[in-house]
Amino acid sequence: MDEILKFLGIKELRPPQKKALELGILDKKKNFLISIPTGAGKTVIAEMALINHLLLDKGKKGVYIVPLKALASEKYEEFKKKYEKFGVRVALSIGDYDEDEDLENYDLIITTAEKFDSLWRHGIKLSDISVVVVDEIHVIGDSERGGTLEVLLTKLKELDVQIIGLSATIGNPEELSEWLNAELLLDNWRPVELRKGIYREGVIEYLDGEVKECQDIVKEVVKDNGSVIIFCPTKKKAENRALSLDLSDLLKKSEKRKLEEISEELLSLFDPPTELCKKLASCVRKGIAFHHSGLTYEHRKIIEKAFRERILKVICSTTTLAFGLNLPCRRVIISELKRYTRRGLTYIPIMEVQQCIGRAGRPGLDEYGEGILVAKDERDYLRALQCLTQKPEPIYSKLSNDSVLRTQILGLIATRYVLDEYDLEEFIKNTFYAYQYKNLDEIKKKIKEIIEFLEDCNFIKNFEVTPLGKKVSNLYLDPLSAKIMIDNIEVKDDLHLLYILCKCIEMKPLLRVYRKEEEELAEELLNYEIFISYENLEEFKTAKMLYDWINEVPEDEILKTYKVEPGILRYKVEVAKWLSYSLKEIAKILNKEVPNLELRLEYGAKEELLELLKIKYIGRVRARKLYSAGIRNREDIIKNPKKVANILGEKISKKIFEELGVRYGQQRLI
DNA sequence: CATGCTCCGCTTTAGACAGCATGTC
DNA sequence: CTAAAGCGGAGCATG
Numbered sequence: 001m002d003e004i005l006k007f008l009g010i011k012e013l014r015p016p017q018k019k020a021l022e023l024g025i026l027d028k029k030k031n032f033l034i035s036i037p038t039g040a041g042k043t044v045i046a047e048m049a050l051i052n053h054l055l056l057d058k059g060k061k062g063v064y065i066v067p068l069k070a071l072a073s074e075k076y077e078e079f080k081k082k083y084e085k086f087g088v089r090v091a092l093s094i095g096d097y098d099e100d101e102d103l104e105n106y107d108l109i110i111t112t113a114e115k116f117d118s119l120w121r122h123g124i125k126l127s128d129i130s131v132v133v134v135d136e137i138h139v140i141g142d143s144e145r146g147g148t149l150e151v152l153l154t155k156l157k158e159l160d161v162q163i164i165g166l167s168a169t170i171g172n173p174e175e176l177s178e179w180l181n182a183e184l185l186l187d188n189w190r191p192v193e194l195r196k197g198i199y200r201e202g203v204i205e206y207l208d209g210e211v212k213e214c215q216d217i218v219k220e221v222v223k224d225n226g227s228v229i230i231f232c233p234t235k236k237k238a239e240n241r242a243l244s245l246d247l248s249d250l251l252k253k254s255e256k257r258k259l260e261e262i263s264e265e266l267l268s269l270f271d272p273p274t275e276l277c278k279k280l281a282s283c284v285r286k287g288i289a290f291h292h293s294g295l296t297y298e299h300r301k302i303i304e305k306a307f308r309e310r311i312l313k314v315i316c317s318t319t320t321l322a323f324g325l326n327l328p329c330r331r332v333i334i335s336e337l338k339r340y341t342r343r344g345l346t347y348i349p350i351m352e353v354q355q356c357i358g359r360a361g362r363p364g365l366d367e368y369g370e371g372i373l374v375a376k377d378e379r380d381y382l383r384a385l386q387c388l389t390q391k392p393e394p395i396y397s398k399l400s401n402d403s404v405l406r407t408q409i410l411g412l413i414a415t416r417y418v419l420d421e422y423d424l425e426e427f428i429k430n431t432f433y434a435y436q437y438k439n440l441d442e443i444k445k446k447i448k449e450i451i452e453f454l455e456d457c458n459f460i461k462n463f464e465v466t467p468l469g470k471k472v473s474n475l476y477l478d479p480l481s482a483k484i485m486i487d488n489i490e491v492k493d494d495l496h497l498l499y500i501l502c503k504c505i506e507m508k509p510l511l512r513v514y515r516k517e518e519e520e521l522a523e524e525l526l527n528y529e530i531f532i533s534y535e536n537l538e539e540f541k542t543a544k545m546l547y548d549w550i551n552e553v554p555e556d557e558i559l560k561t562y563k564v565e566p567g568i569l570r571y572k573v574e575v576a577k578w579l580s581y582s583l584k585e586i587a588k589i590l591n592k593e594v595p596n597l598e599l600r601l602e603y604g605a606k607e608e609l610l611e612l613l614k615i616k617y618i619g620r621v622r623a624r625k626l627y628s629a630g631i632r633n634r635e636d637i638i639k640n641p642k643k644v645a646n647i648l649g650e651k652i653s654k655k656i657f658e659e660l661g662v663r664y665g666q667q668r669l670i
Numbered sequence: 671c672a673t674g675c676t677c678c679g680c681t682t683t684a685g686a687c688a689g690c691a692t693g694t695c
Numbered sequence: 696c697t698a699a700a701g702c703g704g705a706g707c708a709t710g
Contacts, residue, residue, distance in 0.1 A: 095688050114687040236682090236700075240701095320685065323685095336698095339684075346697075474689080506688075578690095
């Protein structure tokens with residue numbers, strides 16, 4: 001034990017960590033569910049278990065599962081820095097990134113549930129894995145992605161593996177831990193005190209009794225050298241809130257200069273800058289930023305870094321920052337307690353409110369953190385009180401999600417995890433779903449239908465996967481999407497192909513069709529002979545946007561035409577790229593030909609530019625410029641350095657030549 | 671007559687995981 | 696079941 005603590009550089013144990021040791025976290029057979037506040041040292045407890053396996057037992061491997069790719073990258077950097085000097089090899093494996101070498105050469109793999117599931121399907125060696133940490137395990141209650149995690153955990157439970165679940169505070173931790181055969185560790189200890197309060201009509205009422213008048217709940221904190229995160233219910237509200245604040249008079253000259261630099265950086269991400277870039281840059285200049293799904297990863301990275309370095313004082317965010325990411329601040333404000341959902345306007349779940357405010361209070365920087373809920377009326381006030389004082393809602397299994405169920409059942413059969421109906425039934429009996437609901441009639445009915453569906457599609461036969469089904473499973477597609485692809489495998493042209501991709505489940509949610517666009521879109525749709533009359537306009541609109549993208553329509557024009565933000569465009573393109581690859585692979589099995597749009601989607605360009613696009617620092621815009629000037633490939637560039645420099649400018653050309661291994665001006669291959 | 675302002679009613683509303691081989695029994 | 700900001704058109708006042 002001392003060795004582990006020394007390894008982790010821990011001098012003094014915090015109360016929850018002490019408790020974990022007492023409960024036997026170092027007993028390699030014992031599963032754990034750890035539910036303690038954010039910042040109280042959950043990760044360190046998981047690390048104690050990890051190191052216990054990795055360090056003292058050479059050859060054993062650990063897996064660390066997180067719900068977001070961004071979190072995976074963050075954890076990867078953190079662990080790599082900490083562990084590699086001790087010889088623990090850390091790997092990152094997420095959808096768009098895999099460690100170059102074989103994962104078997106690593107001791108600790110940071111990944112997402114979906115990717116781990118996929119690795120499993122592709123036959124990763126599991127026998128060496130002896131400990132799995134599941135960060136944010138309450139995600140099991142998420143209606144979209146919870147089921148995947150649940151199936152994964154059900155399988156892990158049957159392996160000889162220590163499972164460490166890390167969870168936010170939930171309403172039914174006993175239920176979850178019992179299902180996991182896990183020791184339950186509950187604790188409320190926090191490294192920094194959290195003061196909770198309700199803001200109403202110019203007054204903050206703290207739960208500890210203090211009542212104080214407050215003109216401006218944001219500036220007050222900034223004046224006192226603190227930072228603030230404001231959670232807003234919509235993207236627009238987050239932006240407007242950010243744009244309407246001005247901290248200029250509270251900023252030092254040096255800070256203003258740095259903010260100006262960041263502003264410029266944001267504007268240089270796109271050429272020409274998009275509307276969103278301009279908005280963001282203009283509020284960053286005043287010390288504030290907004291943060292939501294419309295931002296690209298690059299945008300987000302810049303904002304998060306500046307906030308961590310305390311250059312930015314305030315972030316107005318949607319739920320993008322609600323989970324996971326380590327961005328502490330002095331005060332968290334929940335600006336509205338209600339939010340529009342599929343079921344109309346509803347109160348934000350208590351669990352989410354508590355998770356949001358839990359990040360308040362930076363250890364070493366703040367004496368205490370503050371979670372402030374804004375109440376508009378009496379009902380809000382009562383709800384706020386409830387959020388701050390009562391325990392969160394219980395979480396429920398979401399295994400019955402159709403898409404998850406289809407994908408997972410095919411996966412279980414494809415990997416021969418279940419060999420017949422009996423196996424499958426036994427497996428279902430071991431799930432959290434069965435544990436919670438007891439009555440399995442409904443899900444059994446669903447499963448029966450899915451098995452029939454998979455047989456109809458020729459993905460399985462007598463509980464044996466067919467080569468086609470195996471492919472679908474390995475591609476990690478929803479079988480229904482695969483069916484849609486197969487039914488439409490006679491692809492007419494590029495737009496038609498993109499349209500088929502947009503019919504797939506993975507593409508959801510599609511671009512919204514606004515009232516005003518309906519007529520025009522419908523008319524255009526009918527003009528294409530390949531489509532039949534009752535096609536879906538949202539699918540068509542999304543396909544059209546992707547079509548514009550691969551045909552080099554300028555990005556800012558796409559954003560305007562389709563009323564989307566850069567982050568959304570990027571995300572849709574990313575999904576389309578994966579589906580396009582999948583469609584190609586499925587076509588191969590069926591001996592059919594389909595256009596290959598993968599690279600065109602990746603770069604957003606026509607076929608003829610692909611040669612140039614392989615070169616670093618050349619994107620769709622520069623490639624087009626070169627191509628128009630007659631420079632069409634690598635050789636042309638090397639032969640015409642002056643021309644290239646003329647078109648792209650001295651600086652960038654230099655970088656490109658370096659990239660090509662040619663000295664600028666000397667035109668010599670090294 | 672062009673421009674500007676107010677009012678009213680209609681429209682809109684969060685987030686983000688997954689592929690990438692092949693050959694042999 | 697439950698809201699509210701923002702946009703745009705209509706209608707009116709003003710120069």
